[in-house]
Amino acid sequence: MTQQERNGLNEAAEISAHAAGAVRGAIKTGKMVSGAAKGAAAAGPYGAAAAALWTHRKAVAAIIAGLLVLPVLFIMLLPSLIFGGLTKAGVEGSPDTPILNDNAVIVENINQISQAISDLLEEGQEDVRARIDADFTASGTDQKEIINPYESSPTYNANRFIAMYCAAKNQDYTSISLKDMEDVIRKAKDALYTFASTEESRTTTVTETNTDPKTGKVTVTETEVTEIWKIYTIVYNGEAYFEDKIFALSDEQKGLAENYAQNLSVFLGDGMMQGLLPAEFTGLVSLGDIRFSDGAAQVVYYNQLDKRYAHKPYGTDDIGTYGCGPTCMAMVVSSLTNETVDPVEMARWAYENGYWCSRSGSYHSLIPGAAKAWGLPVQGCGKTEGQRIADALSQGKLVVAIMLKGHFTSSGHFIVLRGVENGKILVADPANYTRSQQAWDLAIILNEASGRAGAGGPFWIIG
Secondary structure (H helix, E strand, O other): OOHHHHHHHHHHHHHHHHHHHHHHHHHHHOOOOOHHHHOOOOOOHHHHHHHHHHHOOOOOHHHHHHHOOOHHHHHOOOHHHHOOOOOOOEEOOEEEEEHHHOHHHHHHHHHHHHHHHHHHHHHHHHHHHHHHHHHHHHHOOOEEEEEOOOOOOOOOOHHHHHHHHHHHOOOOHHHOOHHHHHHHHHHOHHHOEEEEEEEEEEEEEEEEEEEOOOOOOEEEEEEEEEEEEEEEEEEEOOHHHHHHHOOOOOHHHHHHHHHHHHHHHHHHOOOOOEOOOOOOOOOEOOOOOEEEOOOOOOEEEOOOOEOOOOOOEEOOEEHHHHOHHHHHHHHHHHHHOOOOOOHHHHHHHHHHOOOEEOOOEEOOOHHHHHHHHOOOOEEEEOOOOHHHHHHHHHOOOEEEEEEEOOOOOOOEEEEEEEEEEOOEEEEEOOOOHHHHOOEEOHHHHHHHEOOOOOOOOOEEEEO
16 A cells, blocks of 8 residues: 555544544434534545545554444445445435434334345245245155244344345445345345254044944044154254355455444444453353352352353354353253253253354344243343342342443343342353452443343343
């Protein structure tokens, strides 16, 4: 890169970072951005910064990281979906007002994208069911049963879909649109789901009743009938699989996609990206068997960084970095049932049942899904229901929470709320034993919980 290019790039980064910071603050407070920030439309410094930063995106990684804002969301590819695009950045009916400045439009765009992905996944389910029907017809078996864990609620990470699509477009950011993303995914919808199958014999008793018309005598005949059943289980292939099979990402693009998804999750505050930073991943010696008995419920404590679990697999990731979800549910199940389930077993179960999300942690649906699988009552709970949470804890129930950046995490992180003591909340943090020995103000937990959690969160009352 020439010195002239470098100077222009630094100027573009400074302009875009200023606009991004102003817009981000305005969105949070609901205020209008300044006139200078309004110039961040496609025809103004925003467009120039976008082109410069995208052309030299590798070189500005350090600049972007150092600014501690999220210009990548506004400058690279994600805006074309989240904010309406670089070339059509105006709010409908008010072309001089950038979508960046309208929180309602941003939320509407995000919901529209998420719904589109959900609809595409339904098309994928129709496709896999058709393949199952064809397989059954050719199998020569008598009956079939289809087990579909996603029938009532599809499991997916919308941020990862957006990020993969944007990364796949490479430098062609002007062509990005929701319709184009839908077309790309629809062409490969057979890659969204696959199926596994087994065969088994099932014997049933068929009862036949006959009445003699002359004598009126009733004869009951029971016959055993054996049929061969084919049992199908629908499997969601997962975003890591889609990187190759749908979006055909290079290794470089996979890295970009991961960064985009992380930034988007932070910006939206949805807690979809759970993972410890290298500085946070400090392996522990074995903590041994620990039980907290100071709350209404005695809690079996597990730590994802414990040497017994940290480097064990969670899908193709490890429990230490990405296993807060399974570790929390291992604590819940071991505490509220007669079964002891450690993080390794829970991580295996979560992976086998489709709750693991590559390099992101766990889908939020892991929490209610695991609770139900172990026969535990579970109810979702919102951020405004502090009294309900406190009451549940006082009754000996446990509450799993998905937290955002703050006292408990720098990204997204599941923790267990385990009791109330002197008006404060006791927690079991799967990544920090010290925090688990402290009592916390409920206000901190409510404020730092995810505002856009899925599957009924950000709190789940269990027990």
